[in-house]
Amino acid sequence: MFNLISILIGLVSLVIVVPSQIPLLGWGNWVALPLVVVGIAFGALSSSNGGRNFCLIIFAIAVVRLMLGGGVV
Structure with missing residues (x-):
């Protein structure tokens, strides 16, 4: 059950992270990161x-985008 919740949270985060790759929409990654962390936590509780791995990939994409944009852009 926790795995399914983690995947659903990851999908919601993915919907936020994909448009945030466009310049000037990088602030969406800051919205998605707390959701992804919650998804990682639920995935860690799962057998x-x-x-968890799906959420970790989304987390990595968001963090790399924030690093390239200087954290804001």
Whole structure:
């Protein structure tokens, strides 16, 4: 059950992170990061690793985008 919740949270975060890759919309990554961390936590409580790994990939994409944009842009 926790794995399914983690995947659903990851999908919601993915919907936020994908448009945030456009310049001047990088602030969306700051909205998505807390959601992804919650998804990682739920994935860690699960016996399966799929949801956690999915959220970790989304987290990495958001963090790299924030680093490239200087944290704001």
